[in-house]
Amino acid sequence: MKPLSALLASLALSVGLLSAERVAAITPLDPINFGAIGWESGALTTEILRLITEDGFGYATETLPGSTVSMEVALARNDLQVIAEEWAGRSPAWVKAEQAGQVFALGDTVKNAEEGWWVPAYVIKGDPAKGIAPLAPQLRSVEDLKRYAHVFKDPEQPDKGRFLNSPSGWTSETVNSQKLKAYGLDAHYSNVRTGSGAALDAEVTSAIKLGKPVLFYYWSPTPLMGRYDLVRLEEPPYDATAWATLTDPRNPSPRGSRSLPAKLSIGVSAYFRAQYPDLVAVFEKVDLPIDLLNKTLADMSTTRQPAREAAKAFLKANPQVWKAWLPAENAARVEAAL
Known part of the structure; x- marks a missing residue:
């Protein structure tokens, strides 16, 4: 048997190693840290989950900001415990952490969430009611964009079209930049990164209101999908090998492919999964109907309602949706708080 001093030294060493790895860095009495997601659907989902966590189960929560990748890295280190809208399996950072058992997708x-490259329907079909003639009537796929660059002219580079990419720091920004190369469009289009998800939304919305042609990356669920008639451009079928070249910004020869089929989950740290089985059971049941979500996001955007207030309104208006996720006692607490 080891002497007591040796046991204490061993315990101290173990605690030090755990601290260095950022494992079990919080106790159940500390706030649960949620990632402060910058796009609307993620922000709304974050606040819905926070209200359920706080009012239904009595746990304190906080939010911490960051880019998509930095939040995934923080989740692996348990600096964050929850990312409310995780497009699981898309970034190398997530895949690596998931394979190491540091993060889990619940x-x-x-x-039916999706992402891709879009144009307003009037670019292809026209809009007689608004006096808009078709500008690219044969536009169906990303390959067709080569002959329509002049339609999407970039005012800063008039010899090129303008493609609105994701903000820098998003996994999709890397993928879209690689897709431009893979489809041979980097010579035809400027790659414009907006400063934020809100800036991307504002630029697309402004163009649509003016009836101007605009080519942009976007995704669903979003307010835009609930508000405008948009057409997604066709891409080659999804191919896992090609996808790997698109997620790697250092790959010099990316291959074209539709994006990885979308699966939206709640990302949690390994510590959270072990420490909060009551919340894990709830998070595994979360199911937000996409049509209802798109409409909610459109209303939230139109009225400029903060995500926290929109989440409260959503919970009040749709008890039939979220009560199915919770035990009756916890659901009653949330309802009472509302």
Whole structure:
């Protein structure tokens, strides 16, 4: 048997190693840290989950900001415990952490979510009511964009079209930049990164209100999908090998492919999964109907409602949705708080 001093020294060493790895860095009495997601659907989902966590289970929460990748890295280190809208499996940072057992994707929170390259329908079909003639009537796929660059002219580079990419720091920004190369469009289009998700939304919305042609990356669920008639451009079928070249910004020869089929989940740290089985059971059941979510996001955007207030309104208006996720006692607490 080891002497007591040796046991204490061993324990101290173990505690030090755990601290260095940022494992079990909080106690159940500390706030649960949620990632402060910058896009609307993620922000709304974050606040819905925070209200359920706080009012239904009595746990304190906080939010911490960061880019998509930095939040995934923080989740792996347990500096964050929850990312409310995780497009699981898309970034190398997530894949690496998931394979190491540091992060877990809970549930399938929004069915039929998608992402891709879009144009307003009037660019292809025209809009007689607004006096807009078709500008690219044969536009169907990303390959067709080569002959329509002049339609999407970039005012800063008039010899090129303008493609609105994701903000820098998003996984999709890397993928879109690689897609421009893979489809041979980098010579035809400027790659414009907006400063934020809100800036991307504002630029697209402004163009649509003016009836101007605009080519942009976007995704669903979003307010835009609930508000405008948009057409997604066709891409080659999804191919896992090609996808790997698109997520790697250092790959010099990316291959074209539709994006990885969307699966939206709630990302949690390994510590959270072990420490909060009551919340894990709830998060695994979260199911937000996409049409309802798109409408909610459109209303939230139109009225400029903060995500926290929109989440309260959503919970009040749709008890039939969220009560199915919670035990009756916890659901009653949330309802009472509302």
